[in-house]
Amino acid sequence: MSDPLAALxxxxxxxxxxxxxxxxFVARVERGNPDGTVxxxxxxxxxxxxxxxxxxxxxGLPEASATPEQGARCLVAFEAGDPRSPYVAAWEDSxxxxxxxxxxxxxxxxxxxxxxxxxxxxxxxxxxxxxITIPGTPPVIxxxxxxxxxxxxxxxxxxxxxxVQTGNPQLLA
Amino acid sequence: MSDPRAALAAFIRNVMRNxxxxxxxxxxxQGQPTDSTLDLLPDDTSVRGLGLSNVxxxxxxxxxxxxxxxxSRVLLGFEAGDPQRPYAAxxxxxxIEYISFAGGDKPVARIGDAVTCFWPPSxxxxxxxxxxxxxxxxxxxxxAPAVIGSGAxxxxx
Numbered sequence: 001m002s003d004p005l006a007a008l009x010x011x012x013x014x015x016x017x018x019x020x021x022x023x024x025f026v027a028r029v030e031r032g033n034p035d036g037t038v039x040x041x042x043x044x045x046x047x048x049x050x051x052x053x054x055x056x057x058x059x060g061l062p063e064a065s066a067t068p069e070q071g072a073r074c075l076v077a078f079e080a081g082d083p084r085s086p087y088v089a090a091w092e093d094s095x096x097x098x099x100x101x102x103x104x105x106x107x108x109x110x111x112x113x114x115x116x117x118x119x120x121x122x123x124x125x126x127x128x129x130x131x132i133t134i135p136g137t138p139p140v141i142x143x144x145x146x147x148x149x150x151x152x153x154x155x156x157x158x159x160x161x162x163x164v165q166t167g168n169p170q171l172l173a
Numbered sequence: 174m175s176d177p178r179a180a181l182a183a184f185i186r187n188v189m190r191n192x193x194x195x196x197x198x199x200x201x202x203q204g205q206p207t208d209s210t211l212d213l214l215p216d217d218t219s220v221r222g223l224g225l226s227n228v229x230x231x232x233x234x235x236x237x238x239x240x241x242x243x244x245s246r247v248l249l250g251f252e253a254g255d256p257q258r259p260y261a262a263x264x265x266x267x268x269i270e271y272i273s274f275a276g277g278d279k280p281v282a283r284i285g286d287a288v289t290c291f292w293p294p295s296x297x298x299x300x301x302x303x304x305x306x307x308x309x310x311x312x313x314x315x316x317a318p319a320v321i322g323s324g325a326x327x328x329x330x
Contacts, residue, residue: 005184012188022195022255044253060233060263063327068235075231075252075260090231090262093209097235099274101328108321109279114288116319124300132309152300152307162290162319167280168330172273 020046021078024089027052029072032097033163036065038088047076057088061101085098101149107173114162124152193219193250200261202245208238211261215249220256225249231262234317240270284324290317 017021025040033054040052055076059066068074079085108114127146134140198220204212205276210227228249230239232238244264252258278310 009188012185016189016192019189019192019195022192022252023252024260025253036215038177046253064234066235072235074235075262080264090233090260091235091237093223093230093232093234093238095235096275097233098235099196099326103328105325107274107328108283109277110280111279114290114319116290124298128311130311149300149307150310152298154311155297155299156293157297158293159182160292160317162288162322165289166286167282167286169280170269170271170281171281171330173275173277173281 009106018081021083024075024077027074027076027088029068029070029074029095031070032067038068040074040088042076050086052076052086054085055088060090063102065100066097067100072097078172094157107162108167109173110164110167111166114153114164116160116162118156118159122154125150128152131155174299191254194254194256197250197263199247200247202241202243204243204246205241205313208240211241212249213247213249220249225259228259228261231260233263236275238273238276239264242268242270242272245269247301281330282324283330284321286321288319288321290319292317310323 023046025042025044025047027044027047030039030041032038035054037054037056040055042052055064055070066090073092074088074095075090076086077089079087114165126149128144128149129146130144132142133145134142191273198215198217200213200215202211203214203224206212206227211230212224212225212226213228214223232249240291241264245268247261248263250260250262252260294312295310296313298307298309298311
């Protein structure tokens, strides 16, 4: 005759079996899909037999989307504790991938290169001063006193370079 | 004689005791030993113990790391309901030192941020000086200041 307490224990666990999917389980990305879902692999026993294909990714920020790299480790949770409704709930620190915040252009960072677009010729009107170098051997350098310039044209070749000098120190990329 | 209903309730609670670790518990950050782990003190005394050390952080975005300040608030959960597998996720609005994407360590630039322009060594110039034609070059020794004029409207920093 079986132990009545053991039988009751099994009965209670059977009645409460749905709480199994109130937990989060570890999985890793097998591949990302064009629609933003991911196919997952997991060695957790509770996930064996469940379809882990085309799983929705819920991100911690609205407007964000992500393309995780293959092998990225994540936590799988279940909407309403339903094993038919898995979703990716969080990512391990080591998970790599591309994150998009409503756009698809890379974010500029401090010291990144800036391309400057200037018109072919810049008209200059004002006063110049300095020195004039007359080519020769040796070249002759003569002082140029403050001199009015009208209709001067400056052609900058090659285009100047530039770099970003400041940024938000709390968001690094 | 004890109440049979209370005894049954206690028995059921004992059978289902592992579900305690299905929940997420508010906790306070006491330290961040590494980029990816935290020392936590849960509010709930039933899971507090002496505090939890080296709890892995789980993020809402892949490729993210954070450096948070002591005293920040976060939720403590348990993978597969296992008390031996705690994790920290879902932050309250709190102070951070920084958020880093993809291991980057450069601050993100924003509209209005400064840009420094470096000119080529010699800039050709043509024009008129004192009524005479001028053809020559000029050297601009000082970098030119500029600012970033546009950016993603929905992503601000």
